[in-house]
Amino acid sequence: MIKKTLQLIVLLALLISCKEDKPQNIKLSGPVFGTGYNIQYYSETNTNYQSQFDSLFTVINKSLSTYIPDSDISKWNRNENVQVDEHFKNVFNASKIINKESKGVFDPTIGNVVNAWNFGPDENKFLTDSATIKRLMQYVGFDHVHMLPNRFIKKDSTYLDFNAIAKGYGIDVIAEFLEAEGVTDYLVDIGGDLRTKGINQESKKGWTVGIEDPNFDGSKSYSKTLVLKDKGMATSGTYRKFKVDEDGNRYAHIINTKTGYPTKTNVLSVSVIAPNAMLADGYATTFQALGVEGTKTFLKTHLELQVYFIYLDEKNELQTLSLNGFPE
Numbered sequence: 001m002i003k004k005t006l007q008l009i010v011l012l013a014l015l016i017s018c019k020e021d022k023p024q025n026i027k028l029s030g031p032v033f034g035t036g037y038n039i040q041y042y043s044e045t046n047t048n049y050q051s052q053f054d055s056l057f058t059v060i061n062k063s064l065s066t067y068i069p070d071s072d073i074s075k076w077n078r079n080e081n082v083q084v085d086e087h088f089k090n091v092f093n094a095s096k097i098i099n100k101e102s103k104g105v106f107d108p109t110i111g112n113v114v115n116a117w118n119f120g121p122d123e124n125k126f127l128t129d130s131a132t133i134k135r136l137m138q139y140v141g142f143d144h145v146h147m148l149p150n151r152f153i154k155k156d157s158t159y160l161d162f163n164a165i166a167k168g169y170g171i172d173v174i175a176e177f178l179e180a181e182g183v184t185d186y187l188v189d190i191g192g193d194l195r196t197k198g199i200n201q202e203s204k205k206g207w208t209v210g211i212e213d214p215n216f217d218g219s220k221s222y223s224k225t226l227v228l229k230d231k232g233m234a235t236s237g238t239y240r241k242f243k244v245d246e247d248g249n250r251y252a253h254i255i256n257t258k259t260g261y262p263t264k265t266n267v268l269s270v271s272v273i274a275p276n277a278m279l280a281d282g283y284a285t286t287f288q289a290l291g292v293e294g295t296k297t298f299l300k301t302h303l304e305l306q307v308y309f310i311y312l313d314e315k316n317e318l319q320t321l322s323l324n325g326f327p328e
Contacts, residue, residue: 111161168281
């Protein structure tokens with residue numbers, strides 16, 4: 001009887017020990033970039049990097065946010081003397097690549113036109129006449145902006161807006177910080193865009209993430225869930241960010257960089273998996289403007305990108321489409 005009791009005690013002790021030894025992710029969250037971040041990672045030293053994350057976000061905002069009047073990009077847009085940092089240069093160079101590959105569909109110099117439609121940081125603006133667009137469009141063209149070692153060549157009225165790519169870049173900065181600290185398993189999510197590495201140590205499985213349904217009423221449900229590993233993913237949607245004028249016309253926030261007017265599209269959302277979150281972010285905006293057929297053509301020479309569309313067909317019925325082997 002004593003022997004059995006001792007065996008039971010030993011077994012219970014082992015079970016408690018195993019439960020206590022189960023890996024626990026560190027989970028941090030907070031506001032950033034007009035949305036929120038949720039970061040999970042496993043640290044053998046159980047190190048909390050909350051203060052480091054917040055410091056990095058502050059630096060990125062100071063460099064790239066058009067919503068902050070004294071940021072580097074705001075000063076750049078006002079033609080003030082400003083020494084931009086490496087974050088600005090990194091995003092500028094990545095934008096140049098996407099701009100060239102998309103033949104100008106992705107263009108950060110469209111910012112003032114976005115503001116005219118009241119989709120940007122400038123409040124109390126809304127397009128009233130075609131003359132406004134014509135005047136602003138003469139300063140649009142990212143191929144006319146050149147970064148030299150110590151200065152930029154551009155028109156004085158050129159306005160840069162990296163909001164279509166900066167959130168993804170911020171995710172990558174956090175991810176690269178974690179990797180520099182030796183963290184090999186993490187999920188960095190900012191406003192639904194994300195980057196993962198390794199596995200979820202709590203479940204011993206890959207990171208399960210979801211793509212939201214395009215619900216106009218603001219409710220949340222998921223069109224698809226998938227396991228993401230060592231990649232970035234971003235989604236661009238038109239079903240929440242739009243404007244309605246006094247005549248009841250609805251304008252999506254994706255602006256045609258050739259005409260200056262909102263892009264007419266049947267695409268409700270497009271999700272992109274890319275090597276990192278910055279590229280996923282930039283290409284998601286690009287493919288929203290290109291549409292399904294334009295994106296199919298583009299992807300023939302970009303096998304590294306996987307794409308998932310949610311769109312309305314000719315009968316106004318909801319459809320989905322996976323391209324380049326987007327995970328089912």
